[in-house]
Amino acid sequence: MKLLALFWIFFRIGLVSFGGVFSVLPELQRALVDGGLVTPEGFIQAFVLGQVVPGPNMAMCTVIGWHAAGPAGAVVAFLGIYSGPVAMMGVAYAVYHRWRDVTWVRRLELAMRPVVLGLLGASAASLMWTAAGTHHVLALVVAVAVGVLAAKTRLGALSLLFVGAATWSLGQLVL
Amino acid sequence: MTSARPVPTATDWLRVNLTIGTLSFGSASRIVLYEDAVVRDRGWLSAAEFDEVLTVAQLLPGPNLVNLSAYLGYRLVGVAGALLGIVCLCLPGAVLAVALSGLLAVDRPWVQAPLRGMAVSGIVLLLMFLWRRLPGLGSTADPAVLASTRVRVARGVLLAAVATAVLAGASLFAVLAVAIPVALVVEFTA
Numbered sequence: 626m627k628l629l630a631l632f633w634i635f636f637r638i639g640l641v642s643f644g645g646v647f648s649v650l651p652e653l654q655r656a657l658v659d660g661g662l663v664t665p666e667g668f669i670q671a672f673v674l675g676q677v678v679p680g681p682n683m684a685m686c687t688v689i690g691w692h693a694a695g696p697a698g699a700v701v702a703f704l705g706i707y708s709g710p711v712a713m714m715g716v717a718y719a720v721y722h723r724w725r726d727v728t729w730v731r732r733l734e735l736a737m738r739p740v741v742l743g744l745l746g747a748s749a750a751s752l753m754w755t756a757a758g759t760h761h762v763l764a765l766v767v768a769v770a771v772g773v774l775a776a777k778t779r780l781g782a783l784s785l786l787f788v789g790a791a792t793w794s795l796g797q798l799v800l
Numbered sequence: 801m802t803s804a805r806p807v808p809t810a811t812d813w814l815r816v817n818l819t820i821g822t823l824s825f826g827s828a829s830r831i832v833l834y835e836d837a838v839v840r841d842r843g844w845l846s847a848a849e850f851d852e853v854l855t856v857a858q859l860l861p862g863p864n865l866v867n868l869s870a871y872l873g874y875r876l877v878g879v880a881g882a883l884l885g886i887v888c889l890c891l892p893g894a895v896l897a898v899a900l901s902g903l904l905a906v907d908r909p910w911v912q913a914p915l916r917g918m919a920v921s922g923i924v925l926l927l928m929f930l931w932r933r934l935p936g937l938g939s940t941a942d943p944a945v946l947a948s949t950r951v952r953v954a955r956g957v958l959l960a961a962v963a964t965a966v967l968a969g970a971s972l973f974a975v976l977a978v979a980i981p982v983a984l985v986v987e988f989t990a
């Protein structure tokens with residue numbers, strides 16, 4: 626039963642997908658490419674697409690499901706990859722929420738703040754390196770423009786993303 | 801003490817997720833988009849509550865963005881609304897990816913340029929967001945009391961050390977295996 630096999634692959638990989646698709650990329654590749662469900666080229670293309678589209682980068686799994694088994698495959702992949710983590714975090718949140726007013730639970734959360742901010746800061750910095758590519762000057766111009774607008778105006782994040790997109794496109798035409 | 805604060809309906813919450821799910825190009829922007837939607841634009845949560853939600857969502861297993869939406873949804877509109885919110889967040893990108901996989905023009909310069917612009921902008925917004933979170937390092941379990949200078953300095957050093965170690969290429973698990981015990985010692989010997 627192909628759909629069942631597909632669901633099981635995505636479900637068990639979803640269970641260990643801490644932090645997004647990157648942590649499980651090798652495992653996905655082994656199960657899907659070596660298992661003959663998708664060609665190596667198809668896998669790479671799905672990965673690129675998953676990075677480009679909005680929303681969680683797990684979107685690549687839906688693409689692979691579609692190409693392996695049509696619309697039903699896409700639905701099975703979508704449900705498979707998300708149901709495990711959602712169920713786990715549901716339980717974890719319910720437990721945390723029940724105890725969050727207890728002083729030492731509150732202190733655990735406070736204690737973890739520097740760790741979380743440090744991790745996010747590091748990932749932002751390394752993402753910047755990847756996103757800029759070879760266009761260092763253009764990246765700097767867009768970064769400064771968006772930074773100044775964010776600090777000095779009431780423009781929201783969504784508008785600023787589109788300002789950044791327009792600035793980069795213009796810059797690439799001009800430079 | 802708390803004045804009447806706007807409470808979202810399930811529909812409000814689904815609309816927020818659908819918007820972010822459809823327009824959040826560039827992964828770094830997503831936390832900031834949620835903060836805009838939930839704290840700045842609508843006032844459903846205070847900045848301090850958002851700090852707490854973010855820490856919890858980042859530490860629990862699962863894709864970060866889905867975690868954040870899930871716990872925000874759970875606090876704002878309950879379990880059913882949170883589940884539907886996740887679907888609204890994940891579905892547009894999945895559909896778009898499948899649709900685009902027939903075309904595969906994503907490596908063209910005119911597609912790449914706006915995407916790069918959005919990615920860089922999102923990262924800048926995320927860095928500014930993190931900067932604004934720094935005062936939260938002075939919080940204690942009692943909202944009226946600030947942490948001692950020793951604790952604040954220790955938390956700042958820990959933040960910088962974690963960021964540096966990850967950027968220097970240390971494995972995530974190794975960093976967490978050291979940082980989490982240190983964080984606990986800092987907090988519970990204060």
